[in-house]
Amino acid sequence: MAEVSQPTGDNPRAAEIPPAASGVGNEGVKKLVAELLAGRIVDIRPELDFTSELGFSYPVVEQALKVKGREVLSILESLVSKDTLVRNFFDRLLRCPQCRSVNIRPYSCCPQCGSGNFARGRVFEHLSCKFGGLEDEFVSGEGYICPRCGVELRIGGGDYQSLGLMCKCYDCSEIFSQPEIQWRCLKCDALTPQDRIEEVIIYSYSFNEAKRGWLEFEAKPKAQLIQSLKRLGYEVKEDAVVKGRSGAEHSIDIMATKDDGIVVHDIAIGIKVAGEAIELGEVCDFDDKVYDIGIHDKVLVVLPGLTKEAEKFASQQRIKVLEIKSLETVLASSAAKPAVEAPKEPFAVKSKAQLIEYLKRCGYEVKEKAKVSGRSGATHEIDILATRDDGIVVHDIAIGTEAARGAVGLDKVFAFDNKAYDIGIMDKVFIAVPGLAKEANQFAQRQRIKVFEAKEL
Numbered sequence: 001m002a003e004v005s006q007p008t009g010d011n012p013r014a015a016e017i018p019p020a021a022s023g024v025g026n027e028g029v030k031k032l033v034a035e036l037l038a039g040r041i042v043d044i045r046p047e048l049d050f051t052s053e054l055g056f057s058y059p060v061v062e063q064a065l066k067v068k069g070r071e072v073l074s075i076l077e078s079l080v081s082k083d084t085l086v087r088n089f090f091d092r093l094l095r096c097p098q099c100r101s102v103n104i105r106p107y108s109c110c111p112q113c114g115s116g117n118f119a120r121g122r123v124f125e126h127l128s129c130k131f132g133g134l135e136d137e138f139v140s141g142e143g144y145i146c147p148r149c150g151v152e153l154r155i156g157g158g159d160y161q162s163l164g165l166m167c168k169c170y171d172c173s174e175i176f177s178q179p180e181i182q183w184r185c186l187k188c189d190a191l192t193p194q195d196r197i198e199e200v201i202i203y204s205y206s207f208n209e210a211k212r213g214w215l216e217f218e219a220k221p222k223a224q225l226i227q228s229l230k231r232l233g234y235e236v237k238e239d240a241v242v243k244g245r246s247g248a249e250h251s252i253d254i255m256a257t258k259d260d261g262i263v264v265h266d267i268a269i270g271i272k273v274a275g276e277a278i279e280l281g282e283v284c285d286f287d288d289k290v291y292d293i294g295i296h297d298k299v300l301v302v303l304p305g306l307t308k309e310a311e312k313f314a315s316q317q318r319i320k321v322l323e324i325k326s327l328e329t330v331l332a333s334s335a336a337k338p339a340v341e342a343p344k345e346p347f348a349v350k351s352k353a354q355l356i357e358y359l360k361r362c363g364y365e366v367k368e369k370a371k372v373s374g375r376s377g378a379t380h381e382i383d384i385l386a387t388r389d390d391g392i393v394v395h396d397i398a399i400g401t402e403a404a405r406g407a408v409g410l411d412k413v414f415a416f417d418n419k420a421y422d423i424g425i426m427d428k429v430f431i432a433v434p435g436l437a438k439e440a441n442q443f444a445q446r447q448r449i450k451v452f453e454a455k456e457l
């Protein structure tokens with residue numbers, strides 16, 4: 001077959017399968033996974049069904065999901081791409097290139113005129129008149145007579161030859177050894193030569209048991225985690241693709257973002273589910289990605305746990321590690337916190353009292369002139385230290401305030417940044433009265449210090 005629809009790649013039909021990312025498709029994927037996990041669906045086998053769009057169907061899936069045809073296929077294939085289903089060769093079907101129906105029948109015909117009106121048998125040729133025909137045509141009583149010239153053939157004589165088993169067309173008299181195969185489509189009636197017919201491979205699918213742990217996690221604890229984050233006022237994106245400072249694109253299992261009006265909190269949550277303890281390498285990969293993106297609130301949800309080395313690294317890099325067992329406790333404690341709504345208007349600093357009041361409303365505990373010891377051993381005083389424990393992560397904001405007669409200079413911002421760095425606080429806010437000098441502002445931007453300028457405090 002010269003023109004197969006898609007030759008022998010490992011996914012001969014991939015191009016035809018619509019992505020299953022649509023809302024309905026996603027629902028279907030979730031539902032099918034639930035059926036697989038519950039063991040209500042085990043093997044997914046196709047059945048030939050000429051009345052259906054594809055010519056085959058997966059009745060078990062159609063019944064369970066109440067979807068049909070191509071949509072079923074796209075759900076199945078999307079689960080193959082996620083390693084949830086394993087695809088096995090089931091059958092090879094031929095189909096009409098005109099209408100894609102697999103309801104086609106082979107049709108043998110004369111290669112000269114295309115007629116199906118031919119017969120197969122022993123073929124003789126009368127040498128003197130060149131007439132060729134089936135033995136039957138020559139038979140007359142006891143002997144053979146050439147139907148064209150009427151001469152009797154001598155048995156054993158040299159005046160005719162047998163060409164062996166051949167075919168002869170009754171319509172155009174062509175003699176040929178093999179009829180041509182054409183395919184008649186029973187749906188659109190098109191006739192297609194053998195070498196133009198399309199080929200399609202159909203598969204059966206089976207559940208990949210190795211994914212059970214992950215899927216069970218995804219079905220429940222992950223959904224609960226996302227729900228908690230939303231309740232805490234986060235916008236949540238699953239499988240978020242984020243561009244890093246290096247230009248590389250990274251995929252983060254869950255990205256949670258909340259804009260307090262004062263600081264934007266991003267939490268990168270990685271999920272590692274495996275048969276055995278998660279290795280250092282995987283934790284490093286996660287940390288590298290998140291560092292490249294520039295997020296400092298890092299959470300890893302793991303099943304079953306981390307190796308010793310990986311654990312040590314995670315604590316050095318301030319990655320909060322949640323084992324799935326402890327996740328339930330965390331979610332329960334987070335559920336006990338009051339729900340938080342993200343503020344609708346951008347925040348503007350009017351007075352210290354108003355700022356503190358605002359922070360409290362956002363769920364922060366606020367300490368003025370807080371004494372905090374840094375990693376260097378020195379004790380620093382932070383004008384305002386705001387802390388909020390989400391249950392999932394603890395957010396600390398260091399707020400520095402500085403009033404001057406003219407613009408606040410670089411040295412003040414620099415000193416504030418150093419203190420915050422020594423303490424290990426990444427969310428930094430600087431309030432300058434009446435404003436910041438140009439180079440101080442540039443420095444603040446580079447160090448990701450959020451600056452508010454106020455007329456007075």
Ligand SMILES: [Zn+2]
Nearest residue numbers: 126129146149
């Ligand atoms: Zn003859």
Ligand SMILES: [Zn+2]
Nearest residue numbers: 110113169172
């Ligand atoms: Zn013919």
Ligand SMILES: [Zn+2]
Nearest residue numbers: 096099185188
């Ligand atoms: Zn057709």
